[in-house]
Structures are given as structure tokens and as C-alpha cells.
Amino acid sequence: MTEIERHSYDVVVIGAGGAGLRAAIEARLQGKKTAIISKSLFGKAHTVMAEGGAAAAMGNVNANDNWQVHFRDTMRGGKFMNSWRMAELHAKEAPDRIWELEHWGALFDRTKDGKISQRNFGGHEYPRLAHVGDRTGLELIRTTQQKVVALQQEDHAEHGDYEARLKVWAETTVTRLLKDADGKICGAFGYVRETGKFVVFEAPAVVLATGGIGKAFKVTSNSWEYTGDGHALALLAGGTLLNMEFVQFHPTGMVWPPSVKGILVTESVRGDRGVLRNSEGKRFMFDYIPEVFKHQYATSEAEGDRWYDDPDNNKRPPELLPRDEVARAINSEVKAGRGSPHGGVFLTVVDRMPGGAEEIRRRLPSMYHQFKELADVDITAEAMEVGPTCHYVMGGVEVDPDTGAALVPGLFAAGEVSGGMHGSNRLGGNSLSDLLVFGRRAGLGASEYVDGLDARPAVPDAEVDAATAEALAPFEREGGENPYAVHAELQQTMNELVGIIRKEAELEQAIASLGKLRERIANVSVEPVAVGAGGRGYHPGWHLALDLRNMLLVSEAVAKAALERQESRGGHTRDDYPQMSADWRKVNLVCSLAGDPSSPHVALKRQAMEPMRGDLLDLFDNDELKKYLTAEELPAGLAEEAKAEEAGEAAGPGATAAAAKGDAKDDEEDGR
Amino acid sequence: MSYEAKFKVWRGDDGDGELTDYTVEVNEGEVVLDIIHRLQATQAPDLAVRWNCKAGKCGSCSAEINGMPKLLCMTRMSTFDPDETITVTPVRTFPVIRDLVTDVSYNYQKAREIPSFDPGDAKPGELRMQQVDVERSQEFRKCIECFLCQNVCHVIRDHEENKPEFSGPRFLMRIGELEMHPADVSDRREIAAKDHGLGFCNITKCCTEVCPEHIKITDNALIPMKERVVGRKYDPVVWLGSKLGIVKKGQDTPSA
Numbered sequence: 009m010t011e012i013e014r015h016s017y018d019v020v021v022i023g024a025g026g027a028g029l030r031a032a033i034e035a036r037l038q039g040k041k042t043a044i045i046s047k048s049l050f051g052k053a054h055t056v057m058a059e060g061g062a063a064a065a066m067g068n069v070n071a072n073d074n075w076q077v078h079f080r081d082t083m084r085g086g087k088f089m090n091s092w093r094m095a096e097l098h099a100k101e102a103p104d105r106i107w108e109l110e111h112w113g114a115l116f117d118r119t120k121d122g123k124i125s126q127r128n129f130g131g132h133e134y135p136r137l138a139h140v141g142d143r144t145g146l147e148l149i150r151t152t153q154q155k156v157v158a159l160q161q162e163d164h165a166e167h168g169d170y171e172a173r174l175k176v177w178a179e180t181t182v183t184r185l186l187k188d189a190d191g192k193i194c195g196a197f198g199y200v201r202e203t204g205k206f207v208v209f210e211a212p213a214v215v216l217a218t219g220g221i222g223k224a225f226k227v228t229s230n231s232w233e234y235t236g237d238g239h240a241l242a243l244l245a246g247g248t249l250l251n252m253e254f255v256q257f258h259p260t261g262m263v264w265p266p267s268v269k270g271i272l273v274t275e276s277v278r279g280d281r282g283v284l285r286n287s288e289g290k291r292f293m294f295d296y297i298p299e300v301f302k303h304q305y306a307t308s309e310a311e312g313d314r315w316y317d318d319p320d321n322n323k324r325p326p327e328l329l330p331r332d333e334v335a336r337a338i339n340s341e342v343k344a345g346r347g348s349p350h351g352g353v354f355l356t357v358v359d360r361m362p363g364g365a366e367e368i369r370r371r372l373p374s375m376y377h378q379f380k381e382l383a384d385v386d387i388t389a390e391a392m393e394v395g396p397t398c399h400y401v402m403g404g405v406e407v408d409p410d411t412g413a414a415l416v417p418g419l420f421a422a423g424e425v426s427g428g429m430h431g432s433n434r435l436g437g438n439s440l441s442d443l444l445v446f447g448r449r450a451g452l453g454a455s456e457y458v459d460g461l462d463a464r465p466a467v468p469d470a471e472v473d474a475a476t477a478e479a480l481a482p483f484e485r486e487g488g489e490n491p492y493a494v495h496a497e498l499q500q501t502m503n504e505l506v507g508i509i510r511k512e513a514e515l516e517q518a519i520a521s522l523g524k525l526r527e528r529i530a531n532v533s534v535e536p537v538a539v540g541a542g543g544r545g546y547h548p549g550w551h552l553a554l555d556l557r558n559m560l561l562v563s564e565a566v567a568k569a570a571l572e573r574q575e576s577r578g579g580h581t582r583d584d585y586p587q588m589s590a591d592w593r594k595v596n597l598v599c600s601l602a603g604d605p606s607s608p609h610v611a612l613k614r615q616a617m618e619p620m621r622g623d624l625l626d627l628f629d630n631d632e633l634k635k636y637l638t639a640e641e642l643p644a645g646l647a648e649e650a651k652a653e654e655a656g657e658a659a660g661p662g663a664t665a666a667a668a669k670g671d672a673k674d675d676e677e678d679g680r
Numbered sequence: 681m682s683y684e685a686k687f688k689v690w691r692g693d694d695g696d697g698e699l700t701d702y703t704v705e706v707n708e709g710e711v712v713l714d715i716i717h718r719l720q721a722t723q724a725p726d727l728a729v730r731w732n733c734k735a736g737k738c739g740s741c742s743a744e745i746n747g748m749p750k751l752l753c754m755t756r757m758s759t760f761d762p763d764e765t766i767t768v769t770p771v772r773t774f775p776v777i778r779d780l781v782t783d784v785s786y787n788y789q790k791a792r793e794i795p796s797f798d799p800g801d802a803k804p805g806e807l808r809m810q811q812v813d814v815e816r817s818q819e820f821r822k823c824i825e826c827f828l829c830q831n832v833c834h835v836i837r838d839h840e841e842n843k844p845e846f847s848g849p850r851f852l853m854r855i856g857e858l859e860m861h862p863a864d865v866s867d868r869r870e871i872a873a874k875d876h877g878l879g880f881c882n883i884t885k886c887c888t889e890v891c892p893e894h895i896k897i898t899d900n901a902l903i904p905m906k907e908r909v910v911g912r913k914y915d916p917v918v919w920l921g922s923k924l925g926i927v928k929k930g931q932d933t934p935s936a
Binding site: 107121123141143147155232374538547548 | 709720758784936
């Protein structure tokens, strides 16, 4: 009989990044006995990698900024695919979450009058990112980590036990969510890395805050933990995933040396005057400004350069277009043979800052350090070589915007694992503030849900038995494949066939390959090690064998949704459907599991997008709305106008029924 | 450009273990962690190593390479001679869990004993601080908690018996960070010496030398803290002033 520990909590938070810690802090503040389950050590979460900052319309640097402008930028960045309610809550609440962090001890960089400084970033109309040099994510993690400790100290003073109401389970991985007979969440099942022991966490509410899926791709900025655990756990528990086709490829990852390929080069390099050049020395981004953004970006180098010092009278340089645009532009340049020696393009700050090398080192200390140590490149004297890297998944668990509640009763999600907030493309800086805003909301939502229950759900033995058997299976099989080899092939498949530019035939090929990988994953085997329960103590091969199930499920979700969506928008680019379609904007693609529960597959359905509230629509110019919305969706007067235009154009050659998507498509096509 | 390198990697658990020989491929631009991963993928799927970001930002992959405390992900193979045998062992100051993974819970216990940031009566959004004032503590907040400074510090490296009284450079620096935080109202000078062992430090600067973030732990955190502690306790003017009731002594904040 396998030994299984049992522990009881009110709220279990899976994930100890920014969203998980903020959710746990909130649940504990609401008086709930809370556990944080962390796949790594406490304080090592992937959030530490976030460099640029946290977007919040505090208006410290430019007083014109407010939540409406931030909301507008977020919707534009996401190409109107966002859950507008989430974008609204995010824009409204982000400033309070940043001030709260400061009140917990965070030390942001300052303005001259002593307020939190804010920096420019791609897609943000005003300087908006609260930052600490280029290590803002570390500050966010350390501050929330230290707030967790502060709460534990309060509990120690009161109960004599630091972990009386808030415990961090470091290096513990959840492999299954548990549900009771009524289909409600009743806990989670996992293993402790150090010992390999199994643990059942009995809890009526679970918050998923597991981050992303980058490890399903070969070139990624993500760390080993990013195996889509939360996405898969939600699916397996009967939850749904929203718009998984939208995957953000950050335009600037390192491309050399090979061992660091994919590691991020922060967007602040571009925010701080960095420019992109091709092998001919040309600042090529001016050739890639899409029609929808034409009025917000500079058309000459001179104007772009003036903007850094006089943003009110000049338009911003196109290096600061949203990430999807820049990533595609780099991809096109490389494909056209104008790339750098190692298959990227050049990003340089040399001679771009008034303070010279000294200022570069001060403004971009981590980048200076990273290139010096890992690539032997001195960024004050040489250009960096950069190219797109899989960075972030916009798609995720379908949640209620206000509470983070998933479709499964008792299940909540926040941060990268949840879907909707960022639409088809996330703006830089919107992630850190997303973690805080929706981490708090999910912690609150879970607490309120627990308060509303009549009785705690019981954990059925059969659920625990099934989870145990599944976790032990890689040891039971003999002579199966090495999990590392299968993982490498999965990553290769996703990178090559479901990467930054997609086409129908390749996506079909990917789905077929994933089908074959499914059989091989079901067959991987591992040998026991010398220590821990059943030879499972700190056993990396076994951990990967279990993570493969999750990566396969999310890969299937991404590939199937990418095949279904026949348009190009944000983090989803179809070579065979290069235009953005207003009709497709109204469609959310929702993934769930179907078929044999022992080997379920991803099923897809279309779900109508909820129309935006009138007062939010009013924040946009009519001309802009016409670029994104269908005629029926436009405010009354405007709809007539658009229909008339449509009728007029329909006579012309090549016109389609969805002409209201308008100028967007033609120029976007040129832009690729 | 690739070659076969000779490695000795410590394999074993808390009880015992030994250095195991491996010959493994090395390619241009790789770091030691890449080689450890290649061993995992090809020769030793159960080789335990702790790592996360692979970019020197999370501080997970601390180990000792040829006896020097280093991050595996930031140690480039090009810094070694291709003929050299490279020895990788777990950090020595903490108990081994398995192979290169150690039990670093000592650090998390020490973190809990330091009273947290206290903004006093200030409300969120009200704080005003100058850049020049936040920069001192910002330097210490660059810490990625790799615990290499803790590992190298001779006070505990071979002296298990000092661990209860000594919090190590990382957490003495944390006390310094809070002391120098412009908005913090607590006074941790007394506990720095009494509970956390500031006096054990005899400024050999080993911690500073191994810090991958190049934080000047000794010069900027530990020595100024020593001065503050001494100032509070022994400054004759302060002593006289407080005797006469001119200088008001603040409340000492107890350990948490």
C-alpha cells in the first residue's frame, strides 16, 4: 500500500508566482487556512524573469494617463479579442495593486518628486510601467514572498506556529485535481519532490496559478516548470480553455550561443532607445507599421527619435509596436535573407543614449550582465543578435472575470494560466499587473465560495486511488521510452509546425504527430532511484514523465484551435489566412476534453464573444471600431454608415462580405 | 567545435555518496548546466539537480565547480581547458538531499525570524522617496537568493554549531536592507547583533566574492550595519544624551 499524507485547507493555491502568492495572501487575509503548492523553491517562480515592469495608469510621469487610456491600449494590443470586463478591471485596479506592493516594502525606481517612476513600453500610450531597473519581476516575487512571511509571523505571534494558516509546500507538484460525487472540487493530489511521497490536499477551493506552456516549444524564454500543468489540470477536471491558439512569441530572445537560445532580451531595451536593424543596417520596423496603428507611430527615424524626449509632439518609433507585430517583422526579415549571422536581427543601444556606455549599464544592468556573461557580448559596444522566442500563452482557463471562477465549482484561476484578459496578444507590462489584480480577485473569489458552502466536500477514495495509479504508472512499465527523448520530439513538433507562422497542412501534420506522441507518452518508463518513497526521491526523469501528459494536452489544444481559426490576429498568424476578420473576432474557441476518460482528447467548440458594454465602446473613435467590429456590432448610427460603405465596396473586385474589417487587412498583409 | 569533456559529479544522498566519472559532449557556447542536462538526458536520467531560469535570475542551480561556489547556469564551459576534468559537487554548508540538490531550509527559517518591513502609519500610495535614498536598499534587493554567500561563509561552512546563532550574510544583508529602507520605522540594530550574529562576521568578504549579482555585501551592508550597531550601543555622545534624557532611545524591534 502506497503511503499517502493528508492535509486539510480551506483554499489551496497551485503555483507560487506572482498570481499564486497574491491569491494566497488574499485568501489568508480573508481568514482562510491556505496552502501554496510550489513546483520549485519558494521565491524562484518564473515571475522573477519579468524584466520591464508592471503597467498601471498611476499618471506619475504623464498626468494624462488614466484607466480609460490603459483599457484602450490593452484592447488594441489584444486586437479586441480580450475579455473586455477583465481588461476594464485590470486597468482600474492595477494602480492600487502597485501602491499596495510598495506598502509591503517594494522599492520601485522614483520620479524626481519621489513618486514611483514609470517607463515607456510597446503599445502603451504613456509611460506606464512601474519598474526596478530591469528586474521588476524579482521585486514583485520578493515583495509578495516577504508579505507571505509577514503574515506567517503574525500567525506565529498568535498561534506559536508560522504555518498555522498559511503554509508553503515547496518543491511539490500537483498531478490531479480531485472532485466529489457532485462534481465539485474537493482537493488536489500531488507529490513532494524531495521524498517522492504522495500528498492529498483536502480543500473545497483550488486556485490555479501555474503559469504557462512554453516548455511545449523548443525555443522558449520559459523555465522547466512551464509545462502547462494548470491548463491540463483544469481540462482533466472538466474545465474549459479559451482561445489557446494565441501564443505570444516575444520578438527579442537571444539567438546565440545555442545553449541560451530563447532567453529573453527585455523590451525595455527598445523602450530605452534601442533600435532593430537588419544585415543591411536598415531600421526595418518602419516598413512594418500596420494600417490599424498607422496614426500612432512615427513614419521617419527623425520623428521616432524625437519622441523619447518629446512624446507629446511626436509619434513613437515602430520598434515599440505590440509584440506580435515586431516578432512577425523580424521573422520576415530573416526569411528574406536580411538576418544576422546566427539567424536573428540586430538590436542595438550603441550610441543611442546621451550618457553613453555608462547610461546603458545603469538603465539595463541585467541585460549588460546577461550578454557579458552568457554570450561574451558587450552591449555598450556591440549589437545584440535577437529573434522570436515562445514567451507567453494568451489562451487559458475560461474564468468569470470578477472572481476568477472556472466552470468547475470550486476551481479558480489567475495569471497566465487563465484566459481572456489579453485577447490575442498581451502588451508588455500587463502581465505583472494582471498577476496582482486577478491573483487578488481569485483569492477573494475562492474565499467567498468557501463561505457559501454548507458543508465541506469529501474526497472519494476512488479519486485518490486513480491519481496514485496514474502517478506510479511510469515505474510499472518496463523498457519504455526515455521521457527526455519524447519531450524533445514534442518540442520540435510544436516549434516547427505550430510556431509563429502557421498553415493548414502543417497544423494537420502537427495534430497527426501529436497523436503518435500520445501513444509514446503513454509508454515512457523510468527506473526507481536509491532514495525516497518507492525510489521516487528527487527523480527528474519521473517528474518529466508526468509533465509530458500536460504538455501533450496543451499542445493538442493549441494545434486544434490554431487549425480552426481561419484568420490572423495577434499571437496567431496563418500564412493561408493572412487577414484579420471581424467575423472571427466574435468567435471564442473553447477547448474541453472528450472521449475515453483514460485517454481523452481535446474537443473544440465555437462560442460567441459577449458584446462590449456601451460606455466602454464609447472610449474608442468610430473609425477605430470599424477596423475591428462587424457592422452589426457598431453603435447604431455608425452601423448604417459602415453598411453603406460595405455595399459600395462590394461592387469592386475582390471585395468580401466582411469589408468592415477594412483597411486593416490589406496593409497587414503587406506587413508580413 | 564540440569535444568530449571529463566530468566528476557527486552522486549520492544524505548518508553517503561518491564522485562518479562521466565523459560527455560539449558544444560551443555551453554552460556547465547544459552539460549536467546532457548527462540527465543521455546517461543518468535520475541525476538530481535544481534549476529554473537558466539565466542567472532565479538562484536555483548553486553548486561547487572545482570547489568554487557558482551558479551552474552562469559558468561557461569556455572558461575551462578542454583537457581539464571538471568536478561538480553540491554546496557544502547544507545537507545533501540527493546528488547536487541540498536542503536549504535553514535559509527560509532565518528569513522568518527577521521582523518584516513596517511602513508605520503611511497609507498605500502616500510614500514619497528619492531615488538616491532607495538605491542603497535596491542594491540588496537584487539578491536572487542563490545562498552562495551562505555556503561560502566560514562561520557556518564547517561549523554546524554556529547555525542557530548566525543568520549568514544573506539575512544580515536583509536586516541592512530594512534598516536603510527610507520608509521603514522599525529598529533592528539590537537583534542584528543579539539574535542574528552580526558579530561573527569578521569581514573576510568571501560572500561578496561569490555573489553572482556582484552585490557588495560586506562593504555596503555588513560593515555599515556593524557601525550602526556600535553607534547605538557605544557612542559616548548617544550614551550621555540618553542618560540626560536629551536623546530619546527608540523601541528595539524584537525578532519575529
